Amino acid sequence: MIKILHNNRCSKSRCGVEFLEASGKPFEIVKYLDETLSAKELKDIIKLLKIKPIDLVRKNEAIWKTEFKNKTLSDDEIVDAMVKNPKLIERPIVINGNKAVIGRPTEKISEII
Template sequence: MIKIYHNNRCSKSRCGIALLEESGKEFEVVKYLENIPSEKELKEIIKLLKIAPIELVRKNEKVWKEEFKGKELSDAAIITAMVNNPKLIERPIIINGNKAVIGRPTEKILEII
């Protein structure tokens, strides 16, 4: 089943939900600010996305700028930062089987559904 990591306050995330609804396919919504992914889950997501952990970070978030920007961080430290501050996780993330994309732009979702 398709899974979308969603933040309702994000317009791109809401667009992702709308696109999935229009597709008619079943999907599961994960409100990741409430149900924070574990380090293991984030590692799996990053592997599916085929990106480095830093590429999943929202670098314009206040917490990133104040606590992490300009520091040398290991991949493990970046993942821990996202678990401890889930606002840092880029969204929406859509997973379908062994494929995943960050839905920016929204049309990228079409590549995997």
């Protein structure tokens, strides 16, 4: 089943949900701010996305700027920062089996559904 990691306060995330609804395919919404991801789950998603952990970080978030910017962090430390502060995770993330994309722009979702 298709999953979307979703934050309802984010317009791009809401657009991702609308895109999936329009596709007519069944999907599950994961409210990752409420259902916190484990480090293993986040690492698995990063692997599916084929990116480095730092590429999943929202670097304009205040928490990143005040707590982490200009620090030398390992991949595990970056993952831990996102687990403890899920607002740092880029969104929306759409997962379909062994494929995943960050839905920015929204049309990227069509690559995996």
